[in-house]
Amino acid sequence: MLDSNVKELLIGIVGEGNVNDSSESRLAYSYDATPNFQSLPDAVVMPNSTEEVRKILKVCNDCQIPVVPRGSGTNLCAGTCPTEGGVVLVFNKMNRILEIDEENLTVTVQPGTITQEMIKAVEEKGLFYPPDPSSMKISTIGGNLNENSGGLRGLKYGVTRDYVLGIQVVLPNGNVFRTGGKLAKDVAGYDLTRLFVGSEGTLGVITEATLKLVPMPETKKTMLAIYDDIDAAAKTVSKIIANKVIPATLEFLDHPTLEVVEDFAKIGLPTYAEAVLLIEQDGALEVVERDMEKIMRICEEEHAISVDVAKSDEEAAALCTARRSALSALARMKPTTILEDATVPRSKVAQMVKAVNEIAGKYDVKICTFGHAGDGNLHPTCMTDVRDKDELKRVEKAFEEIFAKAIELGGTITGEHGVGEMKSPYLEWKLGREGIEAMRGLKAAFDPNGIMNPGKMFAKDSRKRVVVGV
Amino acid sequence: MSKTTMQQELKERLDYDELMNCMRCGFCLPSCPTYTQTDLNEPASPRGRIALMKGVVDGLIEPDEDFEKQLNLCLGCRACEPVCPSGVKYGHLLEEARDVLAQRKKYSLPVKVLRRVVFDELFPKKDRMRRLNGLIWAYQKSGLQGVTQKTGVLKVISRNLAEMESILPDIPSPKQMKNRPIEVRANGEVKKKVAFFSGCLMDTMFMKTNDASIELLQLAGCDVWIPETQNCCGALHAHSGEKEQAKRLAKRNIEAFEMEGVDYIISNAGGCGALLVEYDHLLKDEPEWKERSRKFVEKMKDISEVLVELEFHKKDLSLLPQTITYQDSCHLRNVMGTSGAPRQLLKAIKGVTYKEMKGADQCCGSAGVYNLVQQDMSMQILDDKMRHAKETEAQTIVTANPGCLLQMKLGVKRKGLDHKVKAVHIVDVLLEAVH
Numbered sequence: 001m002l003d004s005n006v007k008e009l010l011i012g013i014v015g016e017g018n019v020n021d022s023s024e025s026r027l028a029y030s031y032d033a034t035p036n037f038q039s040l041p042d043a044v045v046m047p048n049s050t051e052e053v054r055k056i057l058k059v060c061n062d063c064q065i066p067v068v069p070r071g072s073g074t075n076l077c078a079g080t081c082p083t084e085g086g087v088v089l090v091f092n093k094m095n096r097i098l099e100i101d102e103e104n105l106t107v108t109v110q111p112g113t114i115t116q117e118m119i120k121a122v123e124e125k126g127l128f129y130p131p132d133p134s135s136m137k138i139s140t141i142g143g144n145l146n147e148n149s150g151g152l153r154g155l156k157y158g159v160t161r162d163y164v165l166g167i168q169v170v171l172p173n174g175n176v177f178r179t180g181g182k183l184a185k186d187v188a189g190y191d192l193t194r195l196f197v198g199s200e201g202t203l204g205v206i207t208e209a210t211l212k213l214v215p216m217p218e219t220k221k222t223m224l225a226i227y228d229d230i231d232a233a234a235k236t237v238s239k240i241i242a243n244k245v246i247p248a249t250l251e252f253l254d255h256p257t258l259e260v261v262e263d264f265a266k267i268g269l270p271t272y273a274e275a276v277l278l279i280e281q282d283g284a285l286e287v288v289e290r291d292m293e294k295i296m297r298i299c300e301e302e303h304a305i306s307v308d309v310a311k312s313d314e315e316a317a318a319l320c321t322a323r324r325s326a327l328s329a330l331a332r333m334k335p336t337t338i339l340e341d342a343t344v345p346r347s348k349v350a351q352m353v354k355a356v357n358e359i360a361g362k363y364d365v366k367i368c369t370f371g372h373a374g375d376g377n378l379h380p381t382c383m384t385d386v387r388d389k390d391e392l393k394r395v396e397k398a399f400e401e402i403f404a405k406a407i408e409l410g411g412t413i414t415g416e417h418g419v420g421e422m423k424s425p426y427l428e429w430k431l432g433r434e435g436i437e438a439m440r441g442l443k444a445a446f447d448p449n450g451i452m453n454p455g456k457m458f459a460k461d462s463r464k465r466v467v468v469g470v
Numbered sequence: 471m472s473k474t475t476m477q478q479e480l481k482e483r484l485d486y487d488e489l490m491n492c493m494r495c496g497f498c499l500p501s502c503p504t505y506t507q508t509d510l511n512e513p514a515s516p517r518g519r520i521a522l523m524k525g526v527v528d529g530l531i532e533p534d535e536d537f538e539k540q541l542n543l544c545l546g547c548r549a550c551e552p553v554c555p556s557g558v559k560y561g562h563l564l565e566e567a568r569d570v571l572a573q574r575k576k577y578s579l580p581v582k583v584l585r586r587v588v589f590d591e592l593f594p595k596k597d598r599m600r601r602l603n604g605l606i607w608a609y610q611k612s613g614l615q616g617v618t619q620k621t622g623v624l625k626v627i628s629r630n631l632a633e634m635e636s637i638l639p640d641i642p643s644p645k646q647m648k649n650r651p652i653e654v655r656a657n658g659e660v661k662k663k664v665a666f667f668s669g670c671l672m673d674t675m676f677m678k679t680n681d682a683s684i685e686l687l688q689l690a691g692c693d694v695w696i697p698e699t700q701n702c703c704g705a706l707h708a709h710s711g712e713k714e715q716a717k718r719l720a721k722r723n724i725e726a727f728e729m730e731g732v733d734y735i736i737s738n739a740g741g742c743g744a745l746l747v748e749y750d751h752l753l754k755d756e757p758e759w760k761e762r763s764r765k766f767v768e769k770m771k772d773i774s775e776v777l778v779e780l781e782f783h784k785k786d787l788s789l790l791p792q793t794i795t796y797q798d799s800c801h802l803r804n805v806m807g808t809s810g811a812p813r814q815l816l817k818a819i820k821g822v823t824y825k826e827m828k829g830a831d832q833c834c835g836s837a838g839v840y841n842l843v844q845q846d847m848s849m850q851i852l853d854d855k856m857r858h859a860k861e862t863e864a865q866t867i868v869t870a871n872p873g874c875l876l877q878m879k880l881g882v883k884r885k886g887l888d889h890k891v892k893a894v895h896i897v898d899v900l901l902e903a904v905h
């Protein structure tokens with residue numbers, strides 16, 4: 001429970017209606033999209049301005065109350081689960097697009113802005129913001145920045161980080177500062193922008209962001225390559241890139257994922273296939289056509305059973321929307337869906353897909369795989385039931401082995417979903433003790449009292465590293 | 471019922487697998503009117519409400535007043551269902567939870583009597599419904615309101631009643647109501663044999679619309695049978711925590727429609743149709759009704775779907791030049807899955823410029839008795855809706871459900887547009903167009 005004096009102070013800052021500690025509110029902000037993590041905060045606070053955020057942080061810092069910044073709570077790493085209670089900061093009232101600058105090609109927004117709404121607004125002006133996480137219809141820019149989210153267009157265009165030009169930050173001590181700006185170049189001091197991008201709310205609060213836009217590509221073409229052999233599909237991915245073609249989108253879906261997605265979207269996906277690749281290229285018409293032909297040829301050489309180009313924009317959009325629903329659609333199969341985010345160098349995708357299937361067999365668990373194959377970023381997803389303790393143990397073992405395999409292939413434990421609480425025990429596998437120590441040092445410099453999103457990123461106990469089975 | 475027994479009851483009645491089926495992705499949030507109207511307040515979202523129900527079942531929170539208020543604030547529009555990739559049946563969870571809450575209510579004596587009259591005596595019995603006029607119906611609605619809201623009731627009723635009264639259609643005389651035949655023949659070649667679900671409200675206050683529906687079906691080539699022993703669909707009961715009565719009504723309807731050789735059972739009210747099409751779910755705990763309810767459900771269709779199937783839109787349809795827009799009935803769209811057919815029919819009318827309204831797929835705030843029991847939210851939603859309707863510059867707003875129709879009429883009146891804009895049921899438009 002929030003101390004009544006603190007509550008009064010907070011009400012003084014944001015007003016009565018914007019501090020809520022009813023059990024209803026506390027419960028509704030106790031979770032995110034990560035299965036099996038839930039913890040009630042002491043209160044939910046909705047600031048209206050940077051100044052209010054500054055005052056709130058100061059109060060919480062003085063009283064050592066944990067602060068959990070939260071966008072739409074769609075993260076998949078238990079990043080906004082209020083593990084140690086405290087105050088959940090919600091940005092639903094700081095959700096304005098402040099400016100679209102058509103001369104400098106930038107957009108400036110408040111953190112609560114919904115990704116898709118911003119994308120729509122800039123597209124109306126013929127501009128393009130490429131990072132498009134599957135959750136974009138509900139995710140916020142604050143969340144995207146703090147998870148450094150990727151999306152379907154990552155292969156060619158990069159991830160959120162590549163589009164952040166400047167931010168406004170509030171630190172726990174109440175200091176407010178801006179980094180970067182509407183600048184194509186800026187080397188004045190340490191690159192704090194990049195540090196805060198992907199910091200998962202553990203350093204400070206982002207209260208404004210200026211993002212880079214690019215001109216809208218002239219055209220776009222979308223196609224679906226269908227395979228009756230999952231390895232062949234995975235090999236195609238590596239081969240396309242080795243052939244020096246960089247499509248905008250190169251997504252992979254295996255058979256079970258296709259089935260559930262079709263069940264939801266009903267757009268006539270080839271559910272007989274063992275795997276499909278969803279490929280998109282955009283740009284100048286000649287370039288798009290040339291690339292698509294080249295890609296088509298590679299698919300055929302790698303034994304795709306058929307390659308179909310979408311006939312209309314609607315058909316293309318329906319395919320991408322269907323792909324975006326993959327994770328949630330998988331959830332209909334079993335009560336619990338645990339998804340991972342292992343990422344490997346692009347050339348190793350086929351090896352990783354194969355390893356995932358072998359590991360699933362070894363532990364007798366059901367794992368489906370889909371993901372941003374072109375980025376080497378796969379989402380092996382396990383369908384299980386948290387109530388089945390025995391199976392859950394096997395699932396955990398299987399995932400540990402998948403992490404280990406990814407690292408062995410030169411990859412990482414998470415490509416885009418972040419560490420949060422969920423993957424914190426494994427961070428040391430990737431960074432080593434020294435790496436973690438360096439990060440802890442940074443954290444202490446910005447947040448000496450450890451009030452910012454505690455319990456995330458740094459684990460109390462690291463997992464013992466597993467050795468990949470021979 | 472104490473909080474603990476209520477918790478126990480919710481634990482027994484709510485389907486835990488369904489609660490777990492929500493993976494909390496949040497994809498449903500943008501579609502939820504109460505979420506968007508509350509500045510994106512998580513507890514007022516589908517994901518939030520499911521979490522609250524699960525929270526009570528898991529014992530994390532008590533089923534307190536806030537919990538109840540939050541469930542009452544839900545429109546039950548089920549816009550969160552078709553957009554949920556995981557296929558969570560939110561409506562079923564809500565209905566079950568509301569039923570448990572309603573059981574617990576300690577009603578005062580007059581309210582108890584009123585509830586008995588409304589739920590047991592009035593709606594289930596067609597003759598009695600027929601004897602009522604529209605005004606009484608409105609009071610009846612307010613009676614329900616008295617049930618659901620404890621304080622400030624009278625004030626709210628009087629505020630809304632005057633407006634409500636003025637938009638109610640002319641009620642047919644009791645004599646007119648009695649003279650409906652049981653069976654009518656197709657005009658020309660018989661393409662389908664159908665049974666018509668006439669409903670209680672539709673068959674009294676909106677009797678003309680029912681007559682129009684039957685005529686359209688005949689014109690489309692249907693032999694139409696109107697079973698005499700059918701009764702109210704039970705939607706009002708099911709959504710007001712009177713589930714047992716709803717089940718009784720469902721069984722009587724299933725019996726009434728058990729006739730060989732009928733291709734479809736047709737409804738012209740999304741609100742009724744959505745419950746009818748879920749009779750199998752309503753009766754899921756009664757194995758002896760499984761097969762019978764399945765058969766019933768398989769045949770259920772909205773009139774617009776059948777008209778399109780029978781190519782009614784290829785007939786010579788025309789109206790005086792006008793712009794028309796269509797407001798979806800939530801239950802027709804989200805539960806019965808019908809949204810294309812009404813639009814297709816309207817677009818086929820010569821002289822009509824069809825203009826899609828922004829957010830036509832979102833609830834109008836009528837939602838059964840919601841516009842009386844949650845007036846503020848309902849009017850907030852309605853005013854937004856009217857703004858979008860005005861943007862289309864339509865002279866005619868078409869709907870496919872009596873509740874929505876009344877709400878549109880109310881909205882038009884509130885905006886002072888009643889001289890310029892009319893709200894009409896789709897079958898009335900079509901009948902006018904075919905003549």
Ligand SMILES: Cc1cc2nc3c(=O)[nH]c(=O)nc-3n(C[C@H](O)[C@H](O)[C@H](O)COP(=O)(O)OP(=O)(O)OC[C@H]3O[C@@H](n4cnc5c(N)ncnc54)[C@H](O)[C@@H]3O)c2cc1C
Pocket residue numbers: 032033068069070071072073074075076079080091111132133134135138139140141142143144145146147148149150151152199200201202204205206207324327328416417453494495496
């Ligand atoms: C179905 C589904 C599909 C997804 N697809 C993708 C995908 O394709 N690519 C991808 O990368 N991710 C994906 N995600 C994960 C998730 O949607 C992203 O991480 C997203 O960016 C989170 O946005 P959010 O607004 O929900 O943030 P939240 O989950 O609320 O928060 C995320 C993190 O940001 C912090 N934070 C939020 N706002 C601020 C702020 N103003 N200041 C400081 N810290 C803040 C939080 O503390 C937390 O650590 C998906 C999730 C789901 C459920």
Ligand code: SF4
Pocket residue numbers: 328331491492493494495496497498499516517520550553554555556557558
């Ligand atoms: S109800 Fe469906 S769409 Fe909504 S959060 Fe749950 S799983 Fe996602």
Ligand code: SF4
Pocket residue numbers: 501502503504505514515516519543544545546547548549550551560
């Ligand atoms: S039924 Fe309608 S109001 Fe209720 S949660 Fe679903 S979308 Fe929201």
